[in-house]
Structures are given as structure tokens and as C-alpha cells.
Amino acid sequence: MSFESAGTNDVTCKKLGTNLVTKDMMEKSHKVYVMETKHQISLQKKFGNQFFIKITILHIPDIYKYGSSVLIDILKKRVCFDS
Template identity: 45%
Template sequence: MSAGTNLKICRKEGTTELTKDLLKWADQVFVMEQRHLAQIQKHTGSTYYSKINVLHIPDVFKYYDADLIELLEEKVGF
């Protein structure tokens, strides 16, 4: 688990590293679990806390899982 904060894991999984520049740029940041928020705060402190929304969705789904997409749509409302 890296919440995008571990470059090695991001490269292995083909995901985008969460950088301070991305956090500055974003209006909102959504994370699945509380532990993802904690991982981000470990690297950035409380600087971006107000932008981060914990969705309380267990991070157990495969990429593009239909059930995950449905949960995300319900929680985020896009």
C-alpha cells in the first residue's frame, strides 16, 4: 500500500505517483481508506488535509471492477 507515495510501487503497477505538485493542483483528493490518508500525511503532514476525502471503501477490488465503479459513483457522485 502506498497511496501513490511509493514511486517503486507506482511504476510496478503503472499508476501515477502522488506528488506535492499534484496535491497543490488538486481541488479534491479521494482516497479509499483511512490508512491511505495516513500514508499521505506521513509524507506531507497536515498541509493538504482539507482537500482529502476518505471514501471508506475497502481497497480490495481489482482495477475497473464493476462493483468498485458503482461504489465510487455512489460515494463521489460523478
């Protein structure tokens, strides 16, 4: 299993030097986790409804810096995977 992080805001991704989500990423993904509803809406605006079923909203406020250890701990608790 592999994971990839990508943002939904082009300006923020350029500023932070992080990945912007692409259609290819969405197509290859089995599941897509977003922190807030606004991220789901952003993906829907960009790609339409074709990936809607893959998206799970984690309801985590988007207040953490990229790579924050606190955020990583929250993500580990919220995202569980069956073997």
C-alpha cells in the same frame, strides 16, 4: 471538471504502472478522495498536514483491482458533485 487517479504506495504503483501521487497533484487538487484511512495517513506522512482539509475518506476497502468496474460503480455512488 477533471479527475486523476494516483496511488500512495510507490512499490505498488511501479508494479502496476500507475501514477504515484505527487505534491503538484495535491496542490492543484480541489478535493482528494482516498479509499481508506491508511491512504490518508500515507499522504500525511508524505506531505504533512498542508493538504489535510482537502482529503475525504470514502471508507471503501482497498481490495479491488485497478480499474475494476465494481470499484468504479462504488465510486460513482460515493462521490457526488454539485454542478
